[in-house]
Amino acid sequence: MRVEKEYRYLEGIDEIRIFNASQKDFYKPAPKEFDIEDIPLQELINNIPVEIHSLIPYEEGKDFIVQHIGKFTLNKYHCTSDDVKGRLLSKLSPLFYEILYDDLIDVYKNNNVKTIRFAYYNKNKLSKLSNAKIVFDNERIFVTSHNIDTEISSRVDSEYRDFDEDKTDIMENFSQTGSYYNINGKYTWSQGVFNIINRAKEEADDYYNIVFDLAIPEDQHIVNKIFESTNNKTTQCEEIIRIRTKDGILKIIELNIYSYFDESGVIIRQGLINDITKYSDDELTKPVDFLLNGFENSTKLALLIEPLNPKQFNFSRGFYDILEKDYKRYYHSKDILKNIAEKDTIQRINNLIDGELNKIDESFTYYIDGNPENKKVVELYIERFEYGNSTHSIGFLTDITEGQENYEQLIKSNEQRLILIKEIHHRVKNNLQILNSFLNLEKRAYSNDPDLIIEHMQTRLTSLALLHQKTYNSKDFKNINLNEYLEDHDRQTMNVIDSPNHIEFETHVDENLSLTIEVITPLLLIIDEITMNAIKHAFPDNSKNNKITKTIKSLGNNTAELIIKDNGVGLNDLDNISKNLGCEIIKSLTKQLGGNISLIKQEKGTAYKLIFPTEMEHTIE
Structure with a gap:
């Protein structure tokens, strides 16, 4: 015999499960010790479908005298009312005394009402359910129970x-x-x-x-x-x-x-x-999972989906890293605002929650778990928008603690570096706007192929995440070493792209060529677009030695050259290919870069030449 007790949160009830118990576990004949009157309204109680048991507290609740036991229970244990009345519960049924003592004494002492479900199992199969309530009234404890036979009744097919x-x-x-x-x-x-x-x-x-x-x-x-x-x-x-x-x-x-x-x-x-x-495949994802997965390696930057809805929020890993929370135990509510140092920021966020503002873009100090000794400087951007008949929200949380510490030191000696730090965060938002534009274009162009849209967007997200990671880790925000970046970029691209054919990347870059973030952002997106086009179209068969080659060199006078080519099947219709969505995106990015791109004739495959400036003016003043 085994007894288990558990609070069932889904149904809001205490459940006591009793396994493989025999009759002698519940009822033990005991001598009568007290003369007890019948329970009031005895005849009525004997004829109602719900069982009522009556117990009288003895010695301030140390034990309980049995006054009445319901007919169903008496019949089950083959005894009569005279066999149980006037006995102590601890002697008549030690099992029930042990199981129910804490509940009985709580009802007696505090006049609470307890709801309990008894589940009886025989050989691990549920054989009976009994829903019981325990109440204290008229100096007695009443236990009402409704018994349910769980044997499957015959049903009409x-x-x-x-x-x-x-x-x-x-x-x-x-x-x-x-x-x-x-x-x-x-x-x-x-x-x-x-x-x-x-x-x-x-x-x-x-x-x-x-x-x-x-x-x-x-x-x-x-x-x-x-x-x-x-x-x-x-x-x-x-x-x-x-x-x-x-x-x-x-x-x-x-x-x-x-x-x-x-x-x-x-x-x-x-x-x-x-x-x-x-x-479902082995790994099942929802559309929101795809977006969040694009940020899974970012510990300083978090994507916030529905941050104003405490019931339906979804945050990327960075949110929990920044706030130092366990995502499984985290409970999202307005209580989190108590840890913000700046009161005016708290007020503006509350105005956003109440619908008085449509967006906020704030930098503030956040105390981890309310501890002023453990604080971070963060940047929060949240925007409300209408979709269908509902209001939704999306945002970003960025840990700029290190940048802020650098800011406090650099402001005294180098105002230009302060401008560059601000520009990094400005670029994050700009890049996300670019990705959003691409997503809208491809939703219209490839509405029947959502997997292609996801693959393209994942490649772009990976490239930008790598760029921002290297930017944050760099001591020189203005000069990013292109050779070092593209080595990592090639590896990550191959991990993201789903291609049936083995493709080798070969990259040659002037070792000392460094670019600003204004230049490298559109440049890497152009490389991504050409690379994705080549992977999808240049190698239709399973031939080996497939290769995509990139060569980037400085031409002097603030100018550099990119030649990117593949050894695939080449282009048959130059007029149509120049009008497809991929080429339109490449031309738009080239214009943003201030460069000039053209096709190069070659015997096999496709090649592009891009002439572009190595420096551009800063956008933050």
């Missing part, structure tokens, strides 16, 4: 039903999509849910979240997040979790959970569940 009675239910017998409602703690499940979890309906299913209970341990934090999100307020959340059915099958399910109040003010939770296992 769907094929014998009247089709007009419930066509939706008939369809769900063949579906891997289901739904449920939770009203006053009781669940109603559609047939599709049972198809997903690979079993038939059981009586106990009305009292458990039979889907969430199957979540694998690695995804339990997502279930907790869903529960917190829908617990008290009208809200909606969408999540993907993995479950393991009782027959051992691992499934991936998509959840859309709503929480709302009916006209009487009763909270109702509705869940829509879809089995998407067959549509």
Whole structure:
């Protein structure tokens, strides 16, 4: 015999599970020690469907005298009222005395009301449920219990039903999509849910979240997040979790959970569940995951999706690194504002939350966990926008502590370096605006090929993340060594691009050629566009020795030359190729760079020559 006790957060009830207990574990004949009157309204209590047990506290709650035990329990243990009345609970049923003592004494001492579910298992199969309430009234403790037989009753198969009675239910017998409602703690499940979890309906299913209970341990934090999100307020959340059915099958399910109040003010939770296992690869991602993954290696820069919505927020790793929080335990609320040193900044953020402002762009001091001895200087940008009928928000959080410390030192001796530090952060926002423009262009051009859009955007994000990383780590913000950068760029590009053919990168750069961030940003995006075009179109077969070559050299007089070429199949229609979206993006970037690009004729493959300036004027004054 084994006893387990657990608070069920999803249903809001204490549950006591009793495994493989025999009759003698619950009832032990004991001598009568007290003369006790019958419980008032005894005849009424004997004839109502809910069992009522009555206990009288003894010696200030050290024990409890049995006054009345319900008929169902008496019949189960083959005894009568005279066999139990006037006995001490500790002697009559040591098991129940041990299990319930803390709850009984709490009800007696504090006049609380306790709700408990008893679940009885035989050979690990649920055999009976009993929902009980414990109350203290008229100097007695009353335990009411409603017993539920969990043996599966015979059911009429769907094929014998009247089709007009419930066509939706008939369809769900063949579906891997289901739904449920939770009203006053009781669940109603559609047939599709049972198809997903690979079993038939059981009586106990009305009292458990039979889907969430199957979540694998690695995804339990997502279930907790869903529960917190829908617990008290009208809200909606969408999540993907993995479950393991009782027959051992691992499934991936998509959840859309709503929480709302009916006209009487009763909270109702509705869940829509879809089995998407067959549509999933080993690694399943949602669109928001793709955006966040583009920032996964950034510890100083964080992407904030829905930062003004405490129920639906998604932040990249950098947010938790900057604030030094455990993402699994982090709870997003306005309490975080208490750690901001500048009160006027707190006020402006609150104005943004309340809808009085549409955006903020603030630099301020943040105390980690409220400790002034551990502080960081951060830059926060958040913008509100309307999409459909809803208001959404997006933003960026940047750790500029090191830059700020450098700023305080450099402002005394070098005003120009201060300008360059500000320009770095300005460039981050500019580059993100450029990426957003590219994304809008490609959404229109490649609406039928979202995977291509994602691959292109991931390549650009990787390039810019590498640039900003090297910029932050550099002591000279104005001069970035191009040769060192492109070596890392080639390696990361090959890790991102999904190409069926092996392609070798060969890069030759003047070792001493250094460029400002104004020049290198559009230059690397041009290289990305030409490289992606070559990978996709230049090597259609599985031939070996595929190669993309880049040569960059200084021409003097503030001018440099890039020649980038492949040894692929070449271009057949120069007029059409010059009008496609990739070429339009290249021409736009070349104009931004202030350069001149042209095609080079060669016997095999495609080659471009770009003449560009090595210096450009700063945009921050």
